[in-house]
Amino acid sequence: MKTIIAGINAKYIHTALAARGLAAYAAQRGIDGVRAMEFTINQHPDAILRALYAERADCYLFSCYIWNWELVCRLVRDLRTLCPRAAIYLGGPQVSFHVGELLRSLPGVDGILRGEGEEPLCRLLRALRSGGDLSAVPSLTFWREGEVCETPMCAPMEMRELPFCYPDLDGLRHQIVYYESSRGCPFHCTYCLSSLERRVRRKPLELVLPELGHFLAAGVRQVKFCDRTFNCDREHCMAIWRYLMERDNGFTNFHFEITAELLGEEELGLLGRARPGLFQFEIGVQSVNPDTLRAIRRGADLSHLREVMSRLRENGNIHLHLDLIAGLPLEDYQSFARSFDSVFAMGPDQLQLGFLKVLPGSRMERDAPRYGIVSRACPPYEVLFTDHLSADELFTLKGVEEMVESYYNSGAFAHTLRFLLEGRGAFDTFHALRRFLEEGGWTGESLSRTTLYDWLYAFGTRRCGAEGPLLGELILLDICLEGKPKKLPACLAGRDQTKWYRPIRTFYEEPHNRGRYLPDYEGEDPAVLRRITHLEVFSFDLLSPGRERAGCALLFDYRKPKARRAVKVPLE
Known part of the structure; x- marks a missing residue:
């Protein structure tokens, strides 16, 4: 059959x-x-x-x-x-x-x-x-x-019986490969279906580790673990992390959903030695409102979470993705803004502003009437309003979420945003940015990267009082960090680098410079180096804390991670 x-x-x-x-x-x-x-x-x-x-x-x-x-x-x-x-x-x-x-x-x-x-x-x-x-x-x-x-429900199966379902990985090297080493969750969050199975079943490590070895040997791009709380069993997660670090192929990335408060000194010490880019963590904070956390049956040690986040950020080798949920019980607009600012201050690489989904079968479905939560009748069952958050406020949060996705989570505006957020609340700034776009005639259509830079420049100079020349230079820095500049936004029109053409050419032709600043390209022709790297002269020293107005030449090496991509070089 x-x-x-x-x-x-x-x-x-x-x-x-x-x-x-x-x-x-x-x-x-x-x-x-x-x-x-x-x-x-x-x-x-x-x-x-x-x-x-x-x-x-x-x-x-x-x-x-x-x-x-x-x-x-x-x-x-x-x-x-x-x-x-x-x-x-x-x-x-x-x-x-x-x-x-x-x-x-x-x-x-x-x-x-x-x-x-x-x-x-x-x-x-x-x-x-x-x-x-x-x-x-x-x-x-x-x-x-x-x-x-x-008919009656089937008894849960033993995880050791699960076969490896990726025998041929040749066609999956550039896709996300999903994998599970456990099922179930020890926690009781009311919005999540995984909490309905409180028993956690784990696949034996003697099966898991060789299967992960197949992914490493094949050089797949990313393996995303489906385990709901990957680190709820310390020995299980530590064994997997050690194995992946010992056999790291220098390319494959592994994504885990973890509870950061469960990380102790031994785990943090181990993680601090991982290759940058090997691991990626998704951490669900959801809210910092204690009443909301109790209502959704979610325990949280926020002070320890901040300490763990500080340690992970200090190491700088793990991509950190924090989640917030809007529309949870007892969280009004002001409370959510506080949750947003609190989580944003932890410095995640991405902040996912999600919206409550009242999933069929979840405890939240039963609790919804108690909290006045009204959601869509069809997938994705997303909240429309609650007793504490109006429909208008939720739509406003949708607008904030769009700004966070476009400007923060993209990672393409990091230096410019950091400058504009100095001394300002993050939530209020993203809200004001959304209103600025709407008042300027934006109707919600998709915008190109260059147009987004223009809007940010206009917002910074008109609403934040930012100095135009400095803001423009920061935008150019962000553009150069993303890749070799091709089309510049309108806010940088008229920028003239003609006088630097000859010094830039001379820099690349000087063997000493190539040996000191581009040692990974030994033997490469200078003309080729000019095409695959980029040298830009700025009017401000943008990598210094004070951003002094002083000429500064930055060399961008696109083979390096973005955090180490720009280096100051001498230019006569």
């Missing part, structure tokens, strides 16, 4: 771990004819439908999430028309709750597998192939004689 498991990703660079894992588990259990197919929500629905129909499969299973649910519903309806005799089943977190209601709303679907799917899928496929009784399949909601029937 030919079976297709369809995984529909949010982006092309993602991989469908669930679809791949289910297919690999079925093969491991001796069930042939099962194959995973991957698509993205950005593909035309007709192209996906055509690919699925061309398989003429006996059974189709869709892996369902918030991001692909609407597309899955459309595909299922059309696929049922095209393949009236095929069995069609759904699975995944999007369809694991309120299942009977979902099944009644999709008459073309034969059944839904709830929760963890490996063993239930195998039992289902065996029953379909043999004509067996579906009531013996665990975790299944299905139609029987016009009635919705539901």
Whole structure:
């Protein structure tokens, strides 16, 4: 029996771990004819439908999430028309709750597998192939004689039984490879489905470490761990971090979702020795309001979190991503602004300003009426307003979030923003920037990088009282750090470097300069060096704390990390 498991990703660079894992588990259990197919929500629905129909499969299973649910519903309806005799089943977190209601709303679907799917899928496929009784399949909601029937949930599987589902990594080197070394979470956050399974199951290290070795050997770009609180088991996480550091290939990055308050001296000491770029941490702060944290059942030691963040930032070798959630219980606009400023002051490389999603099946779904939380009825179930945060205020926060994404999280405006934020509150500044754009006629359309620089220059000079020449030089510094300048924004129009052409050429032609400042390019022709690096002369010493008005030549070496990309050089 030919079976297709369809995984529909949010982006092309993602991989469908669930679809791949289910297919690999079925093969491991001796069930042939099962194959995973991957698509993205950005593909035309007709192209996906055509690919699925061309398989003429006996059974189709869709892996369902918030991001692909609407597309899955459309595909299922059309696929049922095209393949009236095929069995069609759904699975995944999007369809694991309120299942009977979902099944009644999709008459073309034969059944839904709830929760963890490996063993239930195998039992289902065996029953379909043999004509067996579906009531013996665990975790299944299905139609029987016009009635919705539901079987008991399957017991959680042992993680050692999970197969490695990336036998061939050749085509995935530039994609994000998802991996799990554990399931479940020890914490009880009311907005998260992972908190429903309080028992944490871990895959044995004797299986995990060799699998991670495959990723390193293949040189994949990034491995993103799906473990909800990766460092909840100190020995488990330390063993993995040590292994990855010892076998670091100098390229692959590993992303972990951690609770920073659990990091102690030994962990911090180990992490301080990691190669810059080897690890990336996502840390969910969500709020600093103690009443809000209690309402969502989230423990937090904010003073220790600040201490840990300070240590990690001091090391400067791990990309730090902090999360905030707007729309949580008991958090009003002013409280959220305080949470924002508090988290921003910790200096993350990225600050993710998210919005509460009232997920079906979560405790938050039950608590929502208590706090006056009203959310969208359809995915992504995002909050619309609460008793403490109005719809207008939430839309204002959406605008702030857009400014944070464009200007802060992009990393392309770091020096300019740092200057503009001196002595100012971060939340108020991003809010004022958003209002400035709207008052200037911006209607929300996507803006080019050069246009964003122009808006920031105008905002800085008109609203922040910034000195135009200095602000322009800081913008140019940010541009040069991103890459060799090509098209400059309008705010830098008229900048004339003609008098420096000959000194710049002379700098590159001098062997002493090449040996001292560009030792990694030994033997390279000076003309080639001018093309692959960049030398710019500034009117201010921008790398000094006081940014004195003094001529300063900066050499940008784009083979180096951005933090070490610019160095002062002498220029006659």
